[in-house]
Amino acid sequence: MSTAQTHVLAYPFPSSGHVIPLIDLAKALVSRGVLVTVLVTPSNQPLVPTNHSPLLRTLLLPNPNLNRLVEIVAFMRENHYPTLINWARNHPSPPSAIISDFFLGWTLHLARDLNVPRLVFSPSGAFALSVSYSLWRNLPENDNPEDPDSVVSFPNIPNSPVYPWWQIPHQFRLAERGGPEWAFSQENMLLNIDSWGVVFNSFLDLEQDYFDHIKKELGHQRVWALGPLLPLTEPENRGGSSTVSCHDLIEWLDSRENSSVVYVCFGSRTFLTSSQMEDLTRALELSGVHFVLSVRVPDERHAAQDHGRIPSGFGDRVRGRGFVIEGWAPQLVILSHRAVGSFLTHCGWNSVLEGLVSGVVMLTWPMGADQYTNAKLVVDQLGVAVRAAEGTEKVPEARELAKRIEGSVGRRKERVRAEELRDTALRAIKENGTSQKELDALVKQLHDLKHQQPNTI
Numbered sequence: 019m020s021t022a023q024t025h026v027l028a029y030p031f032p033s034s035g036h037v038i039p040l041i042d043l044a045k046a047l048v049s050r051g052v053l054v055t056v057l058v059t060p061s062n063q064p065l066v067p068t069n070h071s072p073l074l075r076t077l078l079l080p081n082p083n084l085n086r087l088v089e090i091v092a093f094m095r096e097n098h099y100p101t102l103i104n105w106a107r108n109h110p111s112p113p114s115a116i117i118s119d120f121f122l123g124w125t126l127h128l129a130r131d132l133n134v135p136r137l138v139f140s141p142s143g144a145f146a147l148s149v150s151y152s153l154w155r156n157l158p159e160n161d162n163p164e165d166p167d168s169v170v171s172f173p174n175i176p177n178s179p180v181y182p183w184w185q186i187p188h189q190f191r192l193a194e195r196g197g198p199e200w201a202f203s204q205e206n207m208l209l210n211i212d213s214w215g216v217v218f219n220s221f222l223d224l225e226q227d228y229f230d231h232i233k234k235e236l237g238h239q240r241v242w243a244l245g246p247l248l249p250l251t252e253p254e255n256r257g258g259s260s261t262v263s264c265h266d267l268i269e270w271l272d273s274r275e276n277s278s279v280v281y282v283c284f285g286s287r288t289f290l291t292s293s294q295m296e297d298l299t300r301a302l303e304l305s306g307v308h309f310v311l312s313v314r315v316p317d318e319r320h321a322a323q324d325h326g327r328i329p330s331g332f333g334d335r336v337r338g339r340g341f342v343i344e345g346w347a348p349q350l351v352i353l354s355h356r357a358v359g360s361f362l363t364h365c366g367w368n369s370v371l372e373g374l375v376s377g378v379v380m381l382t383w384p385m386g387a388d389q390y391t392n393a394k395l396v397v398d399q400l401g402v403a404v405r406a407a408e409g410t411e412k413v414p415e416a417r418e419l420a421k422r423i424e425g426s427v428g429r430r431k432e433r434v435r436a437e438e439l440r441d442t443a444l445r446a447i448k449e450n451g452t453s454q455k456e457l458d459a460l461v462k463q464l465h466d467l468k469h470q471q472p473n474t475i
């Protein structure tokens with residue numbers, strides 16, 4: 019191996035929605051001749067392709083068998099840190115940069131120990147990260163805790179977004195402000211802000227104002243938009259094997275008219291509550307549309323949570339017009355099928371990007387984290403989506419929801435916009451597209467850094 023090799027340590031947060039795009043980023047770097055070591059745990063190791071390239075390697079670290087974010091991150095810091103220091107110091111071609119998930123702020127300390135730059139990997143968009151950075155830097159208060167609709171505004175962020183307090187991420191709203199969990203989250207975010215650079219799974223034309231804002235806030239230009247990071251060649255295997263026969267599903271979709279099917283999915287982490295599930299399945303029954311419904315199946319780790327299940331007899335009642343998937347669905351295959359016209363989504367960022375590159379109209383039902391911001395972006399700023407519901411608080415009754423679902427396949431204005439935006443997204447990742455140019459610029463900068471004394475990190 020040449021000593022001039024740029025070697026990046028790619029460190030995901032170990033949940034599929036965070037691991038998958040970081041692996042796509044790793045492959046993009048490998049395509050430019052960068053050696054990448056992806057840090058994996060036994061549970062997400064299968065997501066990294068074997069034999070992709072000799073430049074794509076993995077290092078196996080212990081699994082945090084824990085559920086809560088704070089505990090997982092604390093486990094990783096405690097158990098992975100010493101192993102990584104040792105590994106890096108004894109490596110024949112030590113890493114020259116760390117790209118780590120935005121939940122892993124502590125890796126800035128690791129990077130400083132190794133005297134290399136740390137880049138934040140944001141699996142969310144630039145608008146969402148602008149809101150997070152502003153929250154943890156400026157610490158807005160809830161002025162009127164008695165009022166359920168009390169709002170928080172962000173006048174410094176482009177388009178001055180405003181949120182009811184209940185839509186602010188849970189980590190920030192913890193009753194015990196300044197308590198150990200809250201402080202942990204704050205420290206994490208401030209370490210991200212202090213890091214050398216940020217890499218986004220987004221593209222410039224999608225969120226230009228917010229990229230400009232982030233650069234201004236950070237006071238430097240080391241911000242790269244490399245997305246949408248998607249494997250457009252083998253979409254059926256993204257994130258694992260599907261639990262349904264792709265063949266049956268495609269056959270079913272092939273027999274439908276163009277843009278007539280609604281795809282309904284709330285992502286890999288979200289469970290609907292019993293009442294949300296009841297409302298949704300009732301609405302799908304009432305709507306009369308053709309649909310594919312994909313739901314997450316709980317395992318023993320989720321026994322204590324309220325999770326809705328598909329009501330008995332539902333399959334029979336929608337026979338012929340509903341295709342139900344319980345488990346992992348080949349989402350990109352479904353979304354890019356000509357028969358799919360709209361996408362009822364929780365607005366997780368990966369889903370939003372997959373919806374965008376497929377040119378479908380989105381129906382938004384955000385439930386937490388950055389999803390309210392993502393919904394604002396696609397509905398209010400991009401014009402490719404319409405609102406369906408919000409959280410558990412603002413859920414329309416089933417008949418109204420049915421109308422919104424039915425209406426979504428006939429939305430002309432949003433469809434035209436969605437198709438334009440799909441073309442823009444695909445252009446960004448083609449040769450000479452903005453995301454490709456940003457990738458080249460990042461690789462060049464990482465390479466140049468390797469040849470300087472990195473005192474400025």
Ligand SMILES: *[C@@H]1O[C@H](CO)[C@@H](O)[C@H](O)[C@H]1NC(C)=O
Nearest residue numbers: 274275276277354355356357
């Ligand atoms: C349906 O969509 C396909 C692919 O986009 C297109 O080739 C075909 O002409 C469309 N059919 C109709 C009836 O519009």
Ligand SMILES: *[C@@H]1O[C@H](CO)[C@@H](O)[C@H](O)[C@H]1NC(C)=O
Nearest residue numbers: 445447448449450451454455
């Ligand atoms: C990309 O840009 C290079 C240099 O300007 C040019 O030679 C090449 O033809 C371009 N490729 C495409 C697909 O536009």
